Amino acid sequence: GQSLEQPSEVTAVEGAIVQINCTYQTSGFYGLSWYQQHDGGAPTFLSYNALDGLEETGRFSSFLSRSDSYGYLLLQELQMKDSASYFCAVGGYQKVTFGTGTKLQVIP
Amino acid sequence: EPEVTQTPSHQVTQMGQEVILRCVPISNHLYFYWYRQILGQKVEFLVSFYNNEISEKSEIFDDQFSVERPDGSNFTLKIRSTKLEDSAMYFCASSQGSGEKLFFGSGTQLSVL
Numbered sequence: 001g002q003s004l005e006q007p008s009e010v011t012a013v014e015g016a017i018v019q020i021n022c023t024y025q026t027s028g029f030y031g032l033s034w035y036q037q038h039d040g041g042a043p044t045f046l047s048y049n050a051l052d053g054l055e056e057t058g059r060f061s062s063f064l065s066r067s068d069s070y071g072y073l074l075l076q077e078l079q080m081k082d083s084a085s086y087f088c089a090v091g092g093y094q095k096v097t098f099g100t101g102t103k104l105q106v107i108p
Numbered sequence: 109e110p111e112v113t114q115t116p117s118h119q120v121t122q123m124g125q126e127v128i129l130r131c132v133p134i135s136n137h138l139y140f141y142w143y144r145q146i147l148g149q150k151v152e153f154l155v156s157f158y159n160n161e162i163s164e165k166s167e168i169f170d171d172q173f174s175v176e177r178p179d180g181s182n183f184t185l186k187i188r189s190t191k192l193e194d195s196a197m198y199f200c201a202s203s204q205g206s207g208e209k210l211f212f213g214s215g216t217q218l219s220v221l
Contacts, residue, residue, distance in 0.1 A: 030206070030207045030208075031207065031208065033208075033209070033210075035151075035210075037151075041214070042199055042212040042213060042214050042215055043151060043199070043210075043212050044212070045209045045210060045211065048208055048209055087150070087151060089151075091206075091207030091208060092164075092207060093163075093164070093206065093207065094139060094156045094158055094163035094164050094206050094207060095153060095156055095163075095164040095207065096141070096153065096207050096210060097153055098143075098150050098151040098152070098153070099150065100149075100150045101150055101151075
């Protein structure tokens with residue numbers, strides 16, 4: 001089976017940096033993805049790591065360590081609109097399993 | 109930008125009735141998925157579909173559920189006899205490669221009364 005763990009809630013100040021961690025256990029690992037979901041909306045793809053290391057896309061970066069079964073999403077220069085839920089997701093063969101989600105609240 | 113479209117946006121049904129949720133994936137995508145999300149909870153995998161057949165399914169996807177790609181554009185999820193616990197938001201998704209970047213539709217909110 002597959003299981004993913006991430007913190008349930010994080011609060012951070014506008015303009016700051018926040019890191020959301022994800023640890024996973026899985027059989028058959030293709031890569032780790034991150035998705036953003038605003039209340040009432042659909043998940044939106046943010047990043048994908050298939051190999052170890054850091055991937056940067058604008059204000060968002062994602063890191064993967066396959067040997068540690070660990071990854072994180074780094075959000076820089078936080079904006080109020082970044083308040084949302086963030087899900088890590090493990091990609092396997094034709095199946096993507098989502099974590100329980102981290103609700104990020106950005107405060108002024 | 110291409111998008112996944114889902115209809116209807118809301119569906120209300122009586123327990124025991126059949127419902128069909130419809131999705132039009134992005135046209136050049138090859139992999140299709142259904143997920144569901146109960147309010148405030150995680151996004152749960154139901155089923156993946158590739159090359160006109162089911163690739164993977166979860167334990168949630170029991171005999172009451174079925175999927176179909178009746179033509180070159182639509183992808184449907186049928187629930188034969190709905191139960192109260194089927195009430196959730198159902199998301200369709202598609203991807204170009206297996207398990208990579210998923211594009212989600214805006215969802216169908218199913219309410220079973």
